Amino acid sequence: MFLALKIRVSILTADAPALKSALDNRSDIQSANDSFMSFLSQPGYWWTAAEKIAIAEESRLANRCALCQKKKAALSRGQILGQHPPSPHLGDEVIGIVHQIITDQGRITRTQLDALEADGLSRLAYVELVGVVVCIFSIDEFHRALDLPLPSLPHPRPGNPSRDQPATLEQTSGFVPMIPRSGLMPADQDLWPKGFGANVIRALSGTPDLVRQWKRIAGAFYLQVEEMGNLVQADSRLLNRMQMELIAGRVSAINQCFY
């Protein structure tokens, strides 16, 4: 029994060099990860670099958070009271929403975000927070899938948030303001191709660099936006589109994603 287990572990461990070699040939993935870490090290729109990195650190802690596990299991999250271990850079409400985006995102409500806004977390600061959380989570999940160590988070660079925001924002649906589909200003023309602008692309457009970061990661992990219209097989991929969408659809179903 013990010998069989040992042999099995040896076989699985033996997979690592082949996977590492395959990953070494994917410079686009390495480049997207490095780009995000560099982005993370710099002050953002509404958060300092130290705060952005603290948001990423909390994202990594979320799945091990006992309080969040209790909230996730509860019929109503409000039934479970408690505070998260403190962070030197983030308040408890911010830590709470970071953890919820990872552990229980389907139960985030407008009312909840209105309360956070009343406590000082503006909608655009929230958009930036969401962008940081989802990008680092995606990178970490990729590493977990291949049993690779998580990349180190960067050291923060000094400086204040820019507080820049797009000239054209609207909030006609969803919880956050977005650039209208046909409202891209010249500096943001790269955010989505003309006539595309699906809600999931526009969702983070209140902080345009977060759209750029997630598009870069998506282009490496999945497909470039421009390739998404090819429903057969992208030239750059071994997986055909059905294989990709089987994985995508099952991940989305388990996450109870209606979108």
Add this chain to the structure above:
Amino acid sequence: MLRASAQATDTHIDLDALLGNESAANLGIPHGQALLAFTEAFMSGDQHLLASARHSLLEASSPELVVEAAGVAANFQRMVRIADATGIPVDDMSAPGGIAIREALGLAAFASAQHSLQTSH
């Protein structure tokens, strides 16, 4: 998108695969069963199960394909969280294909369905 991609190649598939049915995943989709098992193991959070499923997929395909599969899975861990955290509705609730899929898979029961169902009424 699974249905659309199958239609694009005139391939007969079984959408029960999206409900976790491994034999359904094998219909028309190369390595479908191994890919679904990998996805299930990834989502389970059980690293031993994941290691075993990853090994099976690797044996059935190639390291390069496993890296791609990991990328797609990780990508959609992000997409769902963008959608739900920002409360965005489905772009076109009236598209016939979307209506059929949502009914077939019972997606209206998901908590995040309210983001789209409220705006489409």
